[in-house]
Amino acid sequence: MQVTETLNEGLKRAYAITITAAELSEKVDAKLLEAQPEVELKGFRKGKVPMAMLKKQFGPRVMGEAMQEAVDGAMNEHFEKSGDRPALQPDVKMTNEDWKEGDDVNVEMSYEALPEIPEVDVSGVALEKLIVKAEDEAVTEALTNLASTAQDFEARDEAAAAEDGDQVVIDFVGSVDGEEFEGGAGEAYPLVLGSNSFIPGFEEQLVGTKAGEEKDVNVTFPAEYGAEHLAGKEALFKCTVKEVKAPKAAEIDDELAKKFGAEDLEALKGQISERLEAEYTGAARQVMKRAALDALADLVSFDLPPSLVEAEAKQIAHQLWHEENPEVTGHDHPEIEATEEHTSLAERRVRLGLLLADMGQKAEVEVTDAEMTQAIMQQARQYPGQERQFFEFIQQNAQMQQQLRAPIFEDKVIDLVFEKANVSEKEVSKDDLQKAVEALEDE
Numbered sequence: 001m002q003v004t005e006t007l008n009e010g011l012k013r014a015y016a017i018t019i020t021a022a023e024l025s026e027k028v029d030a031k032l033l034e035a036q037p038e039v040e041l042k043g044f045r046k047g048k049v050p051m052a053m054l055k056k057q058f059g060p061r062v063m064g065e066a067m068q069e070a071v072d073g074a075m076n077e078h079f080e081k082s083g084d085r086p087a088l089q090p091d092v093k094m095t096n097e098d099w100k101e102g103d104d105v106n107v108e109m110s111y112e113a114l115p116e117i118p119e120v121d122v123s124g125v126a127l128e129k130l131i132v133k134a135e136d137e138a139v140t141e142a143l144t145n146l147a148s149t150a151q152d153f154e155a156r157d158e159a160a161a162a163e164d165g166d167q168v169v170i171d172f173v174g175s176v177d178g179e180e181f182e183g184g185a186g187e188a189y190p191l192v193l194g195s196n197s198f199i200p201g202f203e204e205q206l207v208g209t210k211a212g213e214e215k216d217v218n219v220t221f222p223a224e225y226g227a228e229h230l231a232g233k234e235a236l237f238k239c240t241v242k243e244v245k246a247p248k249a250a251e252i253d254d255e256l257a258k259k260f261g262a263e264d265l266e267a268l269k270g271q272i273s274e275r276l277e278a279e280y281t282g283a284a285r286q287v288m289k290r291a292a293l294d295a296l297a298d299l300v301s302f303d304l305p306p307s308l309v310e311a312e313a314k315q316i317a318h319q320l321w322h323e324e325n326p327e328v329t330g331h332d333h334p335e336i337e338a339t340e341e342h343t344s345l346a347e348r349r350v351r352l353g354l355l356l357a358d359m360g361q362k363a364e365v366e367v368t369d370a371e372m373t374q375a376i377m378q379q380a381r382q383y384p385g386q387e388r389q390f391f392e393f394i395q396q397n398a399q400m401q402q403q404l405r406a407p408i409f410e411d412k413v414i415d416l417v418f419e420k421a422n423v424s425e426k427e428v429s430k431d432d433l434q435k436a437v438e439a440l441e442d443e
Contacts, residue, residue, distance in 0.1 A: 001074055007110065011305050013084065014110040016095075019070045021104050027066035032058065063101065071107055078109075086111040087305035112305040117358035125295045125421040127288050132280035132433050134273040142272045143252050150259050153190075153245035161208045162244045164194045168206055169243040172217075176233045183227075184235070188242060202237065209241045280433060287436045292417050296355060297348055304350050312346035313338035360413040367408045375404045 001023060007014035032054045038046070041053065071092060079085070090111035099105060153167040162168050167190050174184030193203045205217045217237040225231040250256050254264045262268035317338040322328065338346070376394050380387040394400050428436075 001070070003074060003078055006108075011087070011112045011115060011303055012110070013113055014108065015078065017071065017074045017107040017109060019067070019074065019105040019107070021102050023070060024063065024066055024105065027070060028055070028062050031062045031066060067105055070105070074107075075109060084111075085114040087114050087308050088112065112307050114305065114354065115302045117355055118300055118302060120296065120299055120355065120359065122296070122299070122417050122420045123422070125292065125299075125417070127291055127295070127418070127421050127423045129288055129423050129425045130284040130433055130436065131425050131427045132277070132284065132430055133427070134276040134280070135430070138276055138430060139269055139272050142276065143256075143269070144249075146260060146268075146272075147250045147252050147256055150250040150256060151247050152250055154248050156211075156244045156246050158211050160244055160246075161210055162193060162206060162241070163246075164207055165192070165247055167192050167245040167247070168209065168241050169245070170206070170239050170241055172237050172239040174235050174237045176230065176235050181230065181235075184237070190245075192247075199235075206239065206241070209244070211241055211244050213241045215239045215241065280430065283433055283437050286440065287433070288418070288423075289414050290440050292414060292421065293352055295421075296417070297352060300351070300355055302351070302354075304347060304354075308350045309343065309346050310338075312350050313342045316345055316349075317342045356410055356413045359416065360409055363413070363416055365409060365412045365416070367405050367412070371408055372401070372405060375408060379404065 001020070002016075002018040004016045004018075005013070006016050035058070036054060044050075044053070075090065075092070088111070090109050092107060092109045095106045095108050096103065156162075156166070169188055169190050171187045172185065172189065173180060175181065191198065191203065191206070193207055195203070197203075199219045199221060201219045202217055205219075206215060209215050217239055218234070219237065220234050221227075221230045221232060223232045250259070252265070257263070257265045257268035260268060262271055314336070317336045320342075321333075321336045376391055377387075379394075380390040383390050394404070
């Protein structure tokens with residue numbers, strides 16, 4: 001087997017690989033000898049088929065397998081000796097297309113090598129960690145929001161007309177074409193007007209009604225309604241308003257705290273404070289992470305594989321185009337051309353991606369099974385009732401696993417940078433932190 005370098009420019013590499021006919025013949029004979037004991041052909045006992053007959057019967061197929069194994073072996077041997085790591089799957093093609101048995105096999109292999117990543121000393125990198133305390137005002141605001149979600153309703157005066165947001169307690173009977181239908185009746189049903197929990201158009205017709213009033217509500221079931229026999233049909237609901245109630249926010253007291261699983265109001269305040277500060281810490285981490293990435297981008301410079309930059313630029317252009325055209329949900333649109341701005345951003349992402357991967361590899365950073373399981377479970381919560389199917393889908397999809405593993409790995413490497421960098425703390429207000437986060441989104 002001969003491997004001859006034909007191109008070495010920057011990160012681009014190309015090699016001519018020659019696999020001799022003798023090597024192929026040896027591989028074919030070896031494969032046939034290995035299979036011979038198990039082969040049965042008409043007129044021969046198992047394991048007694050002559051080699052010449054085996055070659056005639058199975059030779060072409062075995063030859064193809066032998067050629068593929070020879071090429072794969074030559075590639076693996078080359079990468080072991082050279083130390084090259086291809087940026088993408090090498091392009092391999094046979095150059096003597098008129099090949100026939102007995103000829104050597106000539107193959108051309110080309111690829112872009114990953115660059116050598118320089119060592120990076122982050123001890124001189126200065127980072128600022130923003131610290132935000134949960135102020136009483138923020139805790140009170142959160143408590144008020146909780147109280148509004150736990151609102152009660154109290155009866156209005158008998159002469160009061162129902163308003164949007166009020167709760168009306170109703171008896172109702174529904175009919176289509178004069179016939180009552182199953183599931184179309186209810187008694188003392190508490191309906192919040194404006195909640196959109198009933199058929200479109202139903203709740204609006206009860207605005208202005210009073211306790212004791214009877215009201216005919218005419219609606220049309222949606223065309224896509226779950227019950228096919230009702231879909232698209234006009235219906236009449238005879239309603240009796242038994243009571244009209246106004247919304248009333250729950251009192252901020254120990255009873256409210258117990259509704260949310262806390263022992264008392266002080267305990268609930270403590271939980272809210274911890275949750276707020278955890279949110280602030282997460283936002284502050286994102287700000288410091290961006291600063292760390294900016295610093296790393298300025299610290300290193302090395303050649304980038306053009307194919308990786310081009311692919312990343314196209315992905316960025318495609319993503320931004322869809323953000324600007326949200327009405328287009330599919331991908332049946334003209335090709336999106338990457339601009340210089342997209343390419344510049346792609347170069348930064350590729351450079352940082354290669355650098356972080358190299359730093360993590362040298363530090364022997366690993367993503368544990370437990371961390372992967374937690375990440376999968378968090379994603380699975382987006383599909384209530386289908387968590388098991390989602391979990392199984394991820395287990396069978398290597399690409400999706402990598403998509404979940406990559407951000408965990410990156411965060412672990414960033415943690416190493418934080419540990420080695422010169423980090424100072426600065427206490428700021430919630431508004432200052434919010435401005436810092438918004439600045440990240442504007443970049």
